[in-house]
Amino acid sequence: MNKVKKIDLKLGIEMKALIVYGTRYGTAAEIAEEMSRVMKEEGAEVDLVDSKGLKNFDITPYDLLVVGSGIKMGKWTKNALNFLKNNKEILTSKKVALFVSCGAANEEKSRAEGQEKYLDDVANKYLLNEPVATGLFGSVYDPEAKHGLMYKFTRSFIKKELEKQGIDTTKRHDYRDWDAIKEWARDLVAKNGR
Numbered sequence: 001m002n003k004v005k006k007i008d009l010k011l012g013i014e015m016k017a018l019i020v021y022g023t024r025y026g027t028a029a030e031i032a033e034e035m036s037r038v039m040k041e042e043g044a045e046v047d048l049v050d051s052k053g054l055k056n057f058d059i060t061p062y063d064l065l066v067v068g069s070g071i072k073m074g075k076w077t078k079n080a081l082n083f084l085k086n087n088k089e090i091l092t093s094k095k096v097a098l099f100v101s102c103g104a105a106n107e108e109k110s111r112a113e114g115q116e117k118y119l120d121d122v123a124n125k126y127l128l129n130e131p132v133a134t135g136l137f138g139s140v141y142d143p144e145a146k147h148g149l150m151y152k153f154t155r156s157f158i159k160k161e162l163e164k165q166g167i168d169t170t171k172r173h174d175y176r177d178w179d180a181i182k183e184w185a186r187d188l189v190a191k192n193g194r
């Protein structure tokens with residue numbers, strides 16, 4: 001009996017969402033994929049696209065736009081920012097949620113700065129309305145990953161920081177809080193249906 005009730009409720013949610021992500025090493029892409037899966041599970045219709053090569057994409061059909069990026073040297077990817085820039089006007093008639101994947105989210109002491117620089121400042125600069133939600137999510141430390149010189153250089157810096165904290169840097173560490181990511185996505189559907 002309970003099961004039937006639950007299905008009815010989920011069918012009742014009317015929401016068409018578009019998730020647009022910018023990524024350099026795949027971390028934000030995986031977060032976006034999980035969000036898409038969870039939001040579909042909650043009854044939303046969801047399209048998921050990489051902001052790379054995304055030009056003149058018609059966002060008219062969507063109620064909710066979830067836009068996010070990985071952070072490099074304090075910056076979103078150019079493509080994800082261009083998506084916000086190019087759709088600035090039309091986004092005023094939509095619900096918009098922003099998220100980032102960044103190293104600043106991994107430690108309590110740097111989260112406030114990450115929230116301000118990578119989410120609040122971006123919302124102020126690129127959106128005319130307040131976002132319905134912002135999500136600050138962590139990164140991955142992978143001693144095996146090969147993403148070029150800049151990545152290697154940054155990783156060796158991070159490695160020293162982790163070693164100071166007594167963390168085993170021979171192992172991969174996923175600092176993304178998947179429960180928080182799932183909850184954030186579930187909440188978006190629950191609070192922003194038509």
Ligand SMILES: Cc1cc2nc3c(=O)[nH]c(=O)nc-3n(C[C@H](O)[C@H](O)[C@H](O)COP(=O)(O)O)c2cc1C
Nearest residue numbers: 023024025026027028070071073074102103104139
């Ligand atoms: C070269 C480089 C620069 C980075 N710069 C920052 C930074 O300025 N602030 C931050 O919080 N995290 C920084 N990070 C961590 C990334 O934001 C993190 O790895 C993120 O998950 C990357 O997302 P992506 O794989 O989707 O591009 C940097 C990582 C690298 C490799």
